[in-house]
Amino acid sequence: MNLNEIRNRLRNGFRPFALKLSSGEQIEVRRPGFMAVGKNIVVVLDKRDLSRVIEGVEIESLHDLPAPGTNKRR
Secondary structure (H helix, E strand, C coil): CCHHHHHHHHHCCCCCEEEEECCCCEEEECCHHHEEECCCEEEEECCCCCEEEEEHHHEEEEEECCCCCCCCCC
């Protein structure tokens, strides 16, 4: 995945999203301050304040998550 797409998501009207990795794992990004994007890697902080370094080549796609406080059930 092109990391510029992630940079744009962090800057331009942020909405929570998840990264889908080649392993099948999904990494949630709920706030823009919980992620940093480098030249070839991203770093994500989890709920416990632990950092996770992810190589850009491991990221297959990203998709939107429901906004905080949004009820999924109707």
